[in-house]
Amino acid sequence: MRPRQGRHYSPLHSILARSILSGTDVLNSHKLSQIMNREGCALNQNSNKSLLLINEKRNNKQLHHDMHTGHWWWSTQGAVDKNAGPGRTILPIILSSDKTQVTVFRNKSAYPIYMTLGNIPKELRRKPSRRAYILLGYLPTTRLEHIKSDASRRRCLATCFIPACPGTTGIVMASGDGVERLTHPIFAVYIGDYPEQILVTCGITGFCPRCTISRQRVGENTDLHPLRDLQTILNALQSIDNGASAFVKSCKDAGIKPVFEPFWANLPYSNVFMSITPDLLHQLYQGVLKHLKLWIIEVYGAHEIDARCRRLPPNHNIRIFMKGIATLSHVSGQEHDQMSHFLLGLIADMPLPNGMSNVRLLRCLRALLDFLFLSQYPVHSTSTLSLMTSALDRFHANKQIFVDLGIRSNFHIPKIHFMNHYIETIKLFGTLDNFNTEYTERLHIDLAKSAYRSTNRKDEYPQMTAWLERKEKIMRHEAHIAWLLASKPPLLRMHWIPPGLNTSRMLKMAKHPSxxxxxxxxxxxxxxxxxxxxxxxxxxxxxxxxxxxxxxxxxxxxxxxxxxxxxxxxxxxxxxxxxxxxxxxxxxxxxxxxxxxxxxxxxxxxxxxxxxxxxxxxxxxxxxxxxxxxxxxxxxxxxxxxxxxxxxxxxxxxxxxxxxxxxxxxxxxxxxxxxxxxxxxxxxxxxKFGRVAERAWTSSTVLESCTTFFVNTDSDRHMYRLFS
Structure with a gap:
């Protein structure tokens, strides 16, 4: 089927981020068309093998970047073509949710859920100002005494996804250029931190939300385990007809919580366990790196670590923590990111206090930083994925040093285990900047906090949605007026260039000397x-x-x-x-x-x-x-x-x-x-501090006082790429 060229849609003027409590269907063709019309950037993907960008190769190395370069897209496209016929466009639905506080001194919170499409290039999706994400609704946050399990609240999402059944038969929709296409909206990816992942998959805290690894083996090594069997879990969910006791027992045997009709149970071409993606912010920065930082401080002592922090030379990429890092509380992901740029330099030549060799500790931290920086590449090849595998192997091979030092007794931490799934996820869905909780965390300000502040704090959800509706109409009208004032320019067809690792820099001097x-x-x-x-x-x-x-x-x-x-x-x-x-x-x-x-x-x-x-x-x-x-x-x-x-x-x-x-x-x-x-x-x-940092040194004088240095190859991503 070829796209029909005759019909065009006028801009949609009505958007309402409805509360799921109202029970209204909010996942419909208007919602999806709204995203496609915002930037006019939905891709016309079909089964033509010449468009199979997964076969894009450079120097015989397969590249992964945007979502359509992943295996999932094309395997799903093949399944749709086989079952419904060729010439259809799939719309991978990306969901994200996270609970957030909307007040500072009162216990008021909102639970927004956001949606975007994988057809939109990631360069637009990762910029909140481009509005590639929309607010799908608000999950209930009220404490309900008759509902004991928080996971039961996830059944509210089923109300959203009843209209997603056209993923089987298809639905005609228009993109930003006004052309109609026969599309199949399919749930593909869920973005969230570990508690959200457990709630979405109806899993149990302490276990992996993706695979079948046992609780006692979480975080041990890099051995891969099979994904949770979707059909087995669906059979357990259907045992509700056999009575409550049998239902609870079947769900327990399947490794999930007894949740009645989760939203993903009847979605076509979807596997919720495969849809769980890595979360750089909470898993690496607020997870593994946070743990490693605390272990290092415990090994070397807070006094010496903080003394070295205060004596690092200044650089525009490095934040100098003049009060140290050991006494900080409520450390944010941004602060952990800043610490990752100098943490290795603090202990590079620092011997362990008990006379043990520090080789394994240095190798462990080096491996984690390698994995951290490599995972943030905007494009991956088979070579860079091999480097990630090597870094992960080195991390697990040397982490035993913390057990020998008496800091840890085991590493049964789900965030450490989930690092094993990073590479397979990149192969399935593209690079990790396709799905990052940092993007949706920023949306909380515009779509939850600001919306709440516009209300009178009583019965706030209808007021919040009305405020968002009016704001959206104003923005659409403003864009329409700008288009009219520009004499109705046609849409620009820009040649898309895949992302690369090389960055161009331009020297710019001040106009006048100091x-x-x-x-x-x-x-x-x-x-x-x-x-x-x-x-x-x-x-x-x-x-x-x-x-x-x-x-x-x-x-x-x-x-x-x-x-x-x-x-x-x-x-x-x-x-x-x-x-x-x-x-x-x-x-x-x-x-x-x-x-x-x-x-x-x-x-x-x-x-x-x-x-x-x-x-x-x-x-x-x-x-x-x-x-x-x-x-x-x-x-x-x-x-x-x-x-x-x-x-x-x-x-x-x-x-x-x-x-x-x-x-x-x-x-x-x-x-x-x-x-x-x-x-x-x-x-x-x-x-080069030596055994103890010289207390006479300061951040502003250390370059003049010290004679030997180590080059910081981790000061930013470009520097790491330059020396990797």
Missing amino acids: AKLVKVSDAVEKYGATFFADALSRFIVELESPNLFGRRLDDAVDSHFLGVSSVAAYHQPSRLDRKGNIVPGRFDTALVRINNSQGFENITQDLRVGQVRMVFMLSETDMRRLFHKVPVQDQPHHLAYVDWFTPFGSKDPNHGLYKISFCNVQGGRLSSVVDIRRLIRSVHLFP
Whole structure:
């Protein structure tokens, strides 16, 4: 069946996020069309094998990114084509729910449930401002004394999903471009934290919501267990006709709670246990990483860990916890994310207090960080999935160190076990940024908290839905007026490009320098640019005569007349503020390209770490005089004075960090002037603290006081990708 081109729908003006308590069908064609019309981005997927993007390969490596590159999409498409006929478009339904507080001092909460479609590209779904998610309804939060089991409340979702039965026969719907298609809405993914996963699957706390692993083996190793058998569980749910006792016993034998008619029981082409996806926020950041952080603090002591936190050098990617991390309470996922960027550097050279080797502890933390960063890749290949498998194996191979130290007696933690399901989920549904609870957590502000604040706090749900309805109408009308004012422009057909791992960076300098007149003597004394004149002369000679080397180059530099008395600097050294307090100077470290190639075939040979002492610019008069022999395209505009560190050596086999130190020469440090375009990016360094951190060091002085450092390859995702 080919899409019919003749009929077009006008924009839908009515949206009502109804409370499930009202018993109204809210999952209908209007709801689904609403999502498709918002961005006009529903994909026209059919059974044409030439559109099978799962076969997209680069260098003979299968790629996974958006949801349609997963095996689930195409196996379900094949089943629909076989049962209902070819030429049909499936609409994978993605649901998410989470209970949230809507007041600060009162015990008022809301339980919103959100919905989106897998046809929408993840670049739109992960931006709440693009409104790819809609509010499906509010689950009841009232305490009901006659209902003892919280899981029983999940039966309310069955009211929502009665209209989802067209997943079998299909329903004609229109997308954002007005074209009608025969579609099959199919429940595909449920996004939620561990308590939500247990409630949705009617599972038992402490067990895995996906597979059949026993409670005593959870978190032990990477052995995969089969998914829960859906047919067995459906048979147990149907035993309600045999009486309450038989029903409870059948459900207990099947490993679920006795819930009457869960919403997923009669949904076509759906398996709720397969639909449970990883949750980076709660499983890794608020789960495994949180546990590991607490265990490390217990091993080394809060006093020393906090002392090292306060002495990390500043970097725009690193948050300095000046009060330490051991005494923090109610730590958020964002804060755990910030800790993950420096946790390894705190213990890289720190021996265990009882004389045991710290090798296994370092390898365990290194493996977890590898798994954490790899799992956030926007695109995966067979190679990166193999790296994830290797990292998970290394984590389990070394975690026994915490048992030997007396910190743990076992690892029966469901969040540790669920890491085993990450790779298979990526193969089924695409990369993990397709389903992240961070997106829906942000929706709580607009669709729950703000809506509640607009009410009079009495009988709030009708008022909240009315407020949301009016707000949606205003936004739609605003978009319609903007479209009319733009003379009704047609929809733009943009060529879609798969996501990649390489990021493009553009250098952008401030329009005006911080100090317009800095004498050369001040550059030496205040900025620490000890060999400023000699380094600038060498830079000019090398630029004018690139064929000079060795002694001939040294002679040319010695005989070169510089004639520069002052420069304009783009940052200030140590100074006093208006209150008379000392503001220390900040001289960050950066990765500098040391050859003339544009790419990086070998990171450790093409790049080198340098401390940027000064970013400056010569006057126009000096530029014309000093660079008149240099072609215009090669003339620099902004320059940087850099103190060099030693070249990269080999990675440490345990913590995987590079050790470097300052290059010292007679009279100071080895330095150069470089074109600022050679600065690739900033880099964060960990001081080599030793057994005990030097208490005289501070965050602002540690780069000057310490001599040996470790390169922080975990400061952000781009840095990790660069050195992985």
